[in-house]
Amino acid sequence: MPKLLVKPKAGHGRVLTVTPDSAGWGYVGFEIQKLAPGQIAEAATGDREVCLVLVSGKAAIAGDDFDFGIVGERMSPFEGKPHSVYVPAGADWKVQAATEVTLAVCSAPGTGGARAARYIGPDAVSQEVRGKGTNTRYVTNILPESEPADSLLVVEVITPGGHTSSYPPHKHDRDALPAESLLEETYYHRLNPPQGFAFQRVYTDDRSLDEAMVVEDGDVTLVPKGYHPCAAIHGYDLYYLNVMAGPKRTWKFYNAPEHEWLLKA
Template sequence: MSKLLVKPKDGHGLVTHITPQAADWEYVGFDLHKLRPADTVGAQTGDREICLVFVSGQGSVSIGGNDLGLLGERLSPFDGVPAAVYIPGGSNWQVTARSDVELAVCSAPDTVHNLPPRIIAPDNLSKETRGSGTNTRYVTNILPEDQPAQSLLVVEVITPGGHTSSYPPHKHDQDNLPHESRLEETYYHRLNPPQGFGFQRVYTDDRSLDEAMAVEDGDVTLVPRGYHPCAACHGYDLYYLNVMAGPRRTWKFHNAAEHEWLLDT
């Protein structure tokens, strides 16, 4: 199995735990908790900021003992938009599930601790459609670069069955602004119906990295560098939650030159 493919643990609780150390990079962390009603999870952020994303389900959130109320509206990631919470470094947080909850904890460095926590309400999320034809996909910007954070960028995408995504292939692995930014990235994949599968390739121009992976429901793929297109198989819609972070908080990508002609069609 590819070292870039992370399979979830069975059962409930912390089913996926990706640290910068485990991923052999510097910035992005990603945890996925599956909670039953009344289950509670929480942590101290330390020198990392986090974005909690209710992938599905509903729960109450508190930060530093302050109750933010009940968040989350959708039953699955394919049904509506998420609720999310931004939490800076140096904070304590806690989530108590009201229903079955799938909670993503997206993290990146924050040594400044100068931003307040805030709810990212569904009504405040921007949505867009990218691509055309069988390259159409639907994007929800959860924590884009025009919203306050130190390092984190968070977005979710739904790719209909039979379509491609993150395509034409693009990369963001060079600290070369304004042309390209260096960003590590994780993809948390879900399939609808869940028995489906899709594909993702991660590769560099010189092919020193070239991994092609079949992704199943609940898998996470790591993108330390290189191009990283996805494909959803016929009959199975593909959801993914992207977490990005790097030395500069901006998303500037470079398209693979040999496939850039696709943008003209």
């Protein structure tokens, strides 16, 4: 089993990369590009679809048959809704930074076909509050299953300091619809203030996988299977960007039975 905690490199350019090969799975890819003003990131999607998420900063985003101009608004992932662009398989994309930019490149298998690139602005994303008490967190649906794509599901979550998230523990590692879907998942973590830390545990019922991790600003955690709750410590808010994909594009999860009573408390 590959290590589940991936640390970023310092500097600009591609500072973090997760591929299906490096993760030991079949679907999800994820990378972070740190761009200085004027710097460019570009690629061809090939046989994968891509969701470009401006975690922070402003940038011009274009491709062979689309040009969305300069998009982006927030300078921190804790400051508002994201600006994103969906790019289908078989297309090229280019991002040129207008400010300092943190760009997330989320990918999964795609078929291309008739799908077109599209801009996903703040008005196009839905937000919701999940949980209650110290399990409250704030969710922004960037690419939910109600919006067109081949494989990708993309969502970001802010968990206030002292709160839990992805909790009660749930999993989605069986292709057993309608009860549960099989989805790999990455978590890209950010902390506010950035010197903070949080915790995440990834574990299975039989504990053949049971890994508890301290996550710091910029870390990525991998969830190949099992339950995966998070905890934000007092004084430090936790942001994470989730990318999910699997054989069927639907999110059906299974709660750990021993903790399900918390939903009724």
